[in-house]
Amino acid sequence: MKIAAVIAAGGRGRRMNSTLSKQFLMLKGRPILYYTLSTFESLEEIGEIILVVGPSDIFLAEQEVLIPYCFKKVKLVEGGRERQDSVYNGLRSCSPQTDIVVIHDGVRPFVTKTMIKNSIEAAVKYRAVGVGVPVKDTIKVVDKGLIINTPARSTLWAIQTPQTFEYNLILRAHEEARKSGFYGTDDTVLVERLGYPVRMIEGAYENIKITTPEDMIVAEAFMNMGYGDFKR
Numbered sequence: 001m002k003i004a005a006v007i008a009a010g011g012r013g014r015r016m017n018s019t020l021s022k023q024f025l026m027l028k029g030r031p032i033l034y035y036t037l038s039t040f041e042s043l044e045e046i047g048e049i050i051l052v053v054g055p056s057d058i059f060l061a062e063q064e065v066l067i068p069y070c071f072k073k074v075k076l077v078e079g080g081r082e083r084q085d086s087v088y089n090g091l092r093s094c095s096p097q098t099d100i101v102v103i104h105d106g107v108r109p110f111v112t113k114t115m116i117k118n119s120i121e122a123a124v125k126y127r128a129v130g131v132g133v134p135v136k137d138t139i140k141v142v143d144k145g146l147i148i149n150t151p152a153r154s155t156l157w158a159i160q161t162p163q164t165f166e167y168n169l170i171l172r173a174h175e176e177a178r179k180s181g182f183y184g185t186d187d188t189v190l191v192e193r194l195g196y197p198v199r200m201i202e203g204a205y206e207n208i209k210i211t212t213p214e215d216m217i218v219a220e221a222f223m224n225m226g227y228g229d230f231k232r
């Protein structure tokens, strides 16, 4: 079975307030992206890794990540305006014989091999799966400063990545979304729109998406605690 990974790393990281795209910020002397790629590179199940970076970060990705750390499975692809465009570019760059694709945010470096393997196993069975965690806070739907709904917390999960799919299904879901001009903030929603059931399996609270400055402090602490499966 041919399994590919698409690593979404084409964003600007505006919420990080950094001139450097946040996926290239250093954590313990290495770029964040190094840690994410290292975990995927070390998984024998993953045949190829499509790394999607913004047009202005291609040279940086080569000089700061690919060359210094000699990743063998990584193929570099140019990202798009939105995350969905980047993932679509990545999907189109997978080899056509791909059976399963694992889509993961480059700024989630604490993903574990077990999480990735579990998502692959579930996708072989269910064709579409996301990892996530039950929310800890009570969530409110707010419109113009007014609370208009409080969904039952027992039904609410925060979805993370990896999100793993039968390749042809997610490619079709992206193509349908592009045709209708729909933009979502993750990939499972595109499959939901097709009316196809998507499974949720357990992620981990430490599988954080590094988004705002305080996440760097948390990430440093997680590093010190030994979280993550990357090569140290």
Ligand SMILES: Nc1ccn([C@@H]2O[C@H](COP(=O)(O)OP(=O)(O)OP(=O)(O)O)[C@@H](O)[C@H]2O)c(=O)n1
Pocket (backbone or CB within 6 Å): 007, 008, 009, 010, 011, 012, 013, 014, 015, 016, 023, 052, 079, 080, 081, 082, 083, 084, 086, 087, 105, 106, 107, 108, 209, 210, 211
């Ligand atoms: N056009 C884009 C936008 C985002 N991403 C990637 O999708 C992941 C999750 O997105 P997010 O955390 O929102 O990253 P940014 O879009 O860079 O952050 P911001 O919204 O703060 O600008 C990141 O690894 C990011 O690099 C991408 O590949 N292409």
Ligand SMILES: C[C@](O)(CO)[C@H](O)COP(=O)(O)O
Pocket (backbone or CB within 6 Å): 083, 105, 158, 159, 160, 161, 185, 186, 187, 209
């Ligand atoms: C895909 C994702 O990580 C799931 O939680 C999230 O939706 C990405 O959102 P972002 O705004 O692109 O970071």
